[in-house]
Each structure stands twice: as C-alpha cells, then as structure tokens.
Amino acid sequence: MDFSRGRQYRAIPGPSVVPESVLRAMHRASPNIYEGEIIGMTETIVGDLRRIARTESDVAMYICNGHGAWETALANMVGAGDRVLVCGIDHFALGWGEVAKRLKAQVEFLDFGKRTPVDPARVEERLRQDKTGQIKAVLVTHVDTATSIRNDVAAVRQAMDRAGHAALLAADCIASLACDRMEMDEWGVDVLVAASQKGLMLPPGLGFVLFNAKAGAVRSRLSDVSAYWDWVPRAKPKQFYEYFAGTAPTHHLFGLRASLDMLHAEGIEAVWARHEHLAHAIWAACDAWSQNGPLQLNVKDAVNRSRAVTSLRIGAPNGFQLRQWLEENTEVTLGIGLGMADPGDQSALGYFRIGHMGHINAHMVLGLLGAVQAGLEFLGIPHGPGGLDAAIRVISQPGCCSLPIPVKARQQPGNVKHS
Numbered sequence: 001m002d003f004s005r006g007r008q009y010r011a012i013p014g015p016s017v018v019p020e021s022v023l024r025a026m027h028r029a030s031p032n033i034y035e036g037e038i039i040g041m042t043e044t045i046v047g048d049l050r051r052i053a054r055t056e057s058d059v060a061m062y063i064c065n066g067h068g069a070w071e072t073a074l075a076n077m078v079g080a081g082d083r084v085l086v087c088g089i090d091h092f093a094l095g096w097g098e099v100a101k102r103l104k105a106q107v108e109f110l111d112f113g114k115r116t117p118v119d120p121a122r123v124e125e126r127l128r129q130d131k132t133g134q135i136k137a138v139l140v141t142h143v144d145t146a147t148s149i150r151n152d153v154a155a156v157r158q159a160m161d162r163a164g165h166a167a168l169l170a171a172d173c174i175a176s177l178a179c180d181r182m183e184m185d186e187w188g189v190d191v192l193v194a195a196s197q198k199g200l201m202l203p204p205g206l207g208f209v210l211f212n213a214k215a216g217a218v219r220s221r222l223s224d225v226s227a228y229w230d231w232v233p234r235a236k237p238k239q240f241y242e243y244f245a246g247t248a249p250t251h252h253l254f255g256l257r258a259s260l261d262m263l264h265a266e267g268i269e270a271v272w273a274r275h276e277h278l279a280h281a282i283w284a285a286c287d288a289w290s291q292n293g294p295l296q297l298n299v300k301d302a303v304n305r306s307r308a309v310t311s312l313r314i315g316a317p318n319g320f321q322l323r324q325w326l327e328e329n330t331e332v333t334l335g336i337g338l339g340m341a342d343p344g345d346q347s348a349l350g351y352f353r354i355g356h357m358g359h360i361n362a363h364m365v366l367g368l369l370g371a372v373q374a375g376l377e378f379l380g381i382p383h384g385p386g387g388l389d390a391a392i393r394v395i396s397q398p399g400c401c402s403l404p405i406p407v408k409a410r411q412q413p414g415n416v417k418h419s
Contacts, residue, residue, distance in 0.1 A: 005331070011368050012335040013145045013175060013309035013355035015197040015204055018255075022201055025258035026251045033248055039240050041257055042248070048260040052177060052200075052268060053192055053210055055184035060231035062207040063249050066174040066195040069207030070099045073193050074137075075229040076211070076219045077168055080104035082136040085126065085167070087118040087156065091146035091339025096139050096172060108135075114340065117304045118151045124159035127167070136218075137168045137191075143176040146339040148311035148353065149299055150180060157188035168215055174198060178263055179275045179308035179357045190215045196252065199271075199308065201259045201358040206252050211235075262359075275307040277394070278356055278365050282310055284390040285369045289376065291384030294318065298340075298351075308357035311337070314381065316350035322375045323352050329378075330371040362395045 010017065031038045046059045062072055074096075078084055083106040086097040097107045110126065112118055118140060127135065138160060143150050153171050160169060170191040173182055177192075178199030184192050189212075196206035209231055211219075219225065219232065233242040241247070263271055283302060289295045298311035314322065319337055326332045337351020354372075356365060369391050376383045 008331045010333045016358035019359045022255045022258045026255040053184045057210045057212045058235035060209045060234040064207040065204050069193045070096045072229040073191050073209050076231045077137045078105045083134045085135045085138045087140040090144040092144050093141050114147045120155040120159035124163045127163035127165040135167045139170050141172040143306040145175040148306045148309045150306045154187040181272050198357050202255050279307040281391040281394040284394045285387035288387040288390040289383040293382035310354045316347050318381050319352040320349035325375045332371040
C-alpha cells in the first residue's frame, strides 16, 4: 500500500512551513519600486521586526541567507586583525567563526562539545585574561540548529559584565527568532542576526541584522566596510533603494508583512508558549521511545534544548533508514544529522533532526510523531511503547509546560501601526 500522497510535510529545521496567507501575499504582480505601497509597508516592517526581537535597536535588511547575515554582522563589528571569541564548536558556531577568519579576523573558539551549552563561567574567565581588550566581539549561537543546543545568552552577557569587558555581544538567532524567547535589549545583546526561513515563516532569501548604539559606534570607527554589507545606509536610508543597496526583494517583503501580521495577531508571548508546549510533546514521545532502544535526545537537559528543533541520536544506519522510509512512505521529511560526524564517517547515518518551528500546530506535530512511530515499527528499530500517547498527554494539558506570561503587560518597542 502506497501512502505517499497528499500534502507533504517538511519537518526540517528550515526552510519551515510557509503559511497559505504568506504565499497568497507573495503571489501578486510586481509593484512599483519608486513610489506607492511598498515604501510605506517596508517602514512598518522595520518597526515590527523590533517588536519580535524586543528591542529599540536599528534594523538592517539584506537579500541573503543566514550565512550572509553572519558576514554583514562581522563586517560591521570587526576589522582585519581584530580578535573574535566564538562560544562553542557546534556546526553553526564553527561556521560563523570560519566567516570571521575569511574576513581576516583572529578567531578563538571555546570548546563546549556538541551536547552541552556554553558555560558562562568559562567565558568570564577567558575575558578576564584579556587584560588589553584584544577581543572585540563575543559570538554565541542562541540556538544551534545542528545540535539543538539552546544557549543562555543573558548569562553570557552577565559573564561579560562581571569581567568588565567591553567586547560586543553578537547572537545568532537565525533558528530561534519568533520561536524561543529572545529579549535583545533586556539581555544586553549588541548585535542580533536572523533570517527569513525559520520562525519568520518565509522562503529563504532575507537576512536581518539588528544592532544597538554601542555596535553602531564600533562601526563608525571602521574604514573599510564594503558598500553592500554596510549597515548604516540600510538602517537609516535617505532613499528607499538604500534599504537593500538596490532593487528591493519585493515579494519577500509582501510575504514578510503577512508573516509579521500573523505573529503580532497571536502575540509573541503566545508564539513562544506554543513552541514551548509542542516541543515538550515531541520530547515526551522521544523519551518514551528511548526507554527500550537506541534513540536518545542529543541534549539531555530540557532547559538547554531549543524549542524550534530537536536533534536525535539513533545509531547508524537507523537515522538514514528512518528518514528514507518516512520520505518515501509518509511524505514526511526529517532533517539530516548535520555536523554530528566528520564527512564520510558512517556514524553520520545515526542522527536525525525534527524541525518544529514557525507555522506548526498540534495536529501537525501529532501526525509527524505518528509517522515516526510507524517508521520505527516498520523498520524493526527497538523502541519503547507509548510515544504517541505521551505526546497526546502533553498536548491535552494546555498549562503543563507553557512559558509564564508576565502579569504586567510590558510595552512593546517599535510598535508601528500599518494598514
């Protein structure tokens, strides 16, 4: 019996599911890029991105993916020969550090492994050793999409403050923005990097860099930032074309306007709580399956897990076979075990990831988990019973694991009304 018909579900950690309302907003004729609705609409997008990141910082938008956003952040923060401290050796921390090397920065990595988060005490210790302030920026991934580690960005800032160090704190929030709680101003983040294809529910193609006045002052001392990566004209454009150093990504902007409308209609606190609750349902299923088999959550402590992606270990070749069976028989696609083993190492076939970010709800998660359980049974991979039932119990108890909602409503920064 062939069940591979019907709507496909790409349960990968980006590109995430694009909502129908976003697709409809993008499915339109090209607009006038010299005057009219696109100009006023783009101004509202800037303010509403601030609301999502909980900041008053400047916003620069780019036609690029997350790697491009990494590069533009670095290009405006550090010059050739400047030292950068990268917190972690997970796949995306290493990637950001490699971009810094290509920009001729001196890069230093702190190794915390691939299963545990950044230890703020070690960051503080290293910064205290830097008596002459050689380190100009500290890079941390809020969520590493490969390992599904969620780092405590606020604790890293506190460590920097205790050390009395003046370096910029830059956070990669590509996988976490609009999924995991992010308080850019409250947590003391100087530069935030994000992209369109995950929690913002768009196709890939837009990168975002938000930066505060401290980061802006650092940029003003750099003399050789390229015309394209320079965030100054993009954050404070005198003419519309400066937002994107040329022709705007018009249809992405229409889609982004629609996705921001959805996020604000739900409320960012509720968005975080939804991701929290659905993540707990997935973990409950995985915990049940792991009781009698090789399946393991990569991150043991739930506090340190992303609410947007879950990385799992199941032993080679089980990970590959499970992904292949689901793709061919259920139209569910799981993420590969990115960065968990060296290229060519057969142990890489023993990992997979579940993306649960953006436009997701309970029936999508339960359908995904039902498909995974069917795959485990069909392939004869040992596993404990009751995984799907465990997830159902979590979802049927709405208050069991939701994020607390502040009693006093906080003022949302950058609140721009739009038509």
